[in-house]
Amino acid sequence: MNNTAALFPASARVETACLADRIVPVLDEIRAGARDTEKLGRVPARNIDLLRSAGYFDIVKPARFGGAEGSFAELVDANIELSSACASTGWVAGLLSAHQWLLAMFDERVQQEVWGGNPDALLCGSYAPVRMAERVEGGFRLSGDWAFASGCENAGWALCAAIIPPKGEGERPVPAFLLVPAGDYTIAETWDVVGLAGTGSKSLILEEVFVPEYRMLSFADATSGRTPGGRGYKGIGLFNIPLLMGIPFCLGSAAVGGAKGALDSYIGHIGTRVTRGAVAGGNNKIAEFPTIQLRVAEASASVDAAREILLRDIARAQQLAQAREDGAAEITEEDRILARRSQSFAVSLALRAVEALNASTGGLGLQMSNPVQRAWRDANAVGRHISMNWDAVGTMVGQQLLGLPPKGQF
Numbered sequence: 001m002n003n004t005a006a007l008f009p010a011s012a013r014v015e016t017a018c019l020a021d022r023i024v025p026v027l028d029e030i031r032a033g034a035r036d037t038e039k040l041g042r043v044p045a046r047n048i049d050l051l052r053s054a055g056y057f058d059i060v061k062p063a064r065f066g067g068a069e070g071s072f073a074e075l076v077d078a079n080i081e082l083s084s085a086c087a088s089t090g091w092v093a094g095l096l097s098a099h100q101w102l103l104a105m106f107d108e109r110v111q112q113e114v115w116g117g118n119p120d121a122l123l124c125g126s127y128a129p130v131r132m133a134e135r136v137e138g139g140f141r142l143s144g145d146w147a148f149a150s151g152c153e154n155a156g157w158a159l160c161a162a163i164i165p166p167k168g169e170g171e172r173p174v175p176a177f178l179l180v181p182a183g184d185y186t187i188a189e190t191w192d193v194v195g196l197a198g199t200g201s202k203s204l205i206l207e208e209v210f211v212p213e214y215r216m217l218s219f220a221d222a223t224s225g226r227t228p229g230g231r232g233y234k235g236i237g238l239f240n241i242p243l244l245m246g247i248p249f250c251l252g253s254a255a256v257g258g259a260k261g262a263l264d265s266y267i268g269h270i271g272t273r274v275t276r277g278a279v280a281g282g283n284n285k286i287a288e289f290p291t292i293q294l295r296v297a298e299a300s301a302s303v304d305a306a307r308e309i310l311l312r313d314i315a316r317a318q319q320l321a322q323a324r325e326d327g328a329a330e331i332t333e334e335d336r337i338l339a340r341r342s343q344s345f346a347v348s349l350a351l352r353a354v355e356a357l358n359a360s361t362g363g364l365g366l367q368m369s370n371p372v373q374r375a376w377r378d379a380n381a382v383g384r385h386i387s388m389n390w391d392a393v394g395t396m397v398g399q400q401l402l403g404l405p406p407k408g409q410f
Contacts, residue, residue: 019059019078026050031085035369041191042153042200043092051093057122060238061100065115072246073315076253080307083257087378088198090257092151094250099123104239105227107214110179114157124152125159126204129175133162139212140178150201156182158204175219178211195381225321237322244410245317245339248387249310252343255350255382256306262375263299266357295360299353306349313342336410337400344393347383354379
């Protein structure tokens with residue numbers, strides 16, 4: 001049972017929340033296996049199959065390739081609910097689904113190659129362009145390791161970010177995504193962590209891998225929302241949302257959902273607990289302590305506010321992209337930084353919620369199986385991601401508000 005249902009009224013849910021409703025039947029199984037997912041170090045194939053049967057990976061996929069071509073807000077809303085059961089599964093599933101959207105930004109030939117070969121194909125990604133691609137005839141050659149490829153064992157393709165060397169004099173190197181099939185890389189066991197442990201965010205090892213030039217998408221195109229593939233999709237704004245106004249909302253939803261799950265668990269257990277009183281008096285109902293009541297109130301308010309911020313501003317991002325398609329307006333620097341503020345600050349609120357709860361779980365909270373403690377670790381892991389870290393994003397927001405050149409990812 002969802003103990004916090006009364007705190008999050010149905011009227012607050014986005015109109016297209018059918019995906020969140022469709023995954024309800026599978027949440028108990030995913031929740032029950034959350035500790036095993038963490039110990040396994042990756043999302044089990046069973047979880048992926050359950051979500052696929054609900055259409056999870058189709059929601060922001062083009063209709064002509066079998067997708068629902070829905071709203072990004074629907075995905076984020078569902079990912080909050082999924083992450084309340086298992087944040088690691090939510091982190092991976094949110095990315096695998098959002099990468100369907102990102103694939104639609106690539107050249108039409110790439111979309112045909114991937115989905116034509118397998119309509120259910122999933123993509124993982126390593127976003128940091130720390131390796132230099134070698135320019136060769138017809139494309140590029142990649143060698144090295146690509147870290148933090150969340151869900152790599154659940155995917156058949158990988159988005160490997162790299163620096164593309166200039167073609168001629170006067171040009172500068174540029175970062176870009178290069179799409180590589182799973183048969184061209186191996187997976188290194190590099191993921192042994194305390195938070196989001198079940199995401200399997202391991203490293204991909206590439207050795208002299210050739211990538212044809214048409215399988216490249218520049219960061220400049222992706223972050224502007226003006227991409228080769230996006231030009232072929234008009235009318236709903238979905239495939240012309242700038243990259244960083246889209247995918248980081250899925251990352252933030254994992255922390256917010258994890259905090260929501262922690263609150264559910266906390267309320268479910270605190271009502272029956274009494275103090276043990278090893279030294280002082282025992283048998284006092286913990287729920288009657290004012291400090292506990294305040295922690296629950298703070299956590300519920302923080303989760304609710306974080307969820308509303310995410311849903312409001314991802315819907316706004318798609319509306320802005322549609323308005324630009326219609327020629328009514330442009331997406332401004334301020335718009336993009338506002339989206340980044342919302343994504344990161346929502347995670348800050350989630351951290352506030354899990355901190356309030358985890359600090360009062362007592363000795364039982366030290367057990368690795370404790371869902372509140374797991375959510376605390378998972379939310380802190382999300383908060384360390386460069387796209388979610390409030391120190392990094394908040395300073396950029398402050399720079400923009402104060403009329404300074406913003407320095408960061410937007």
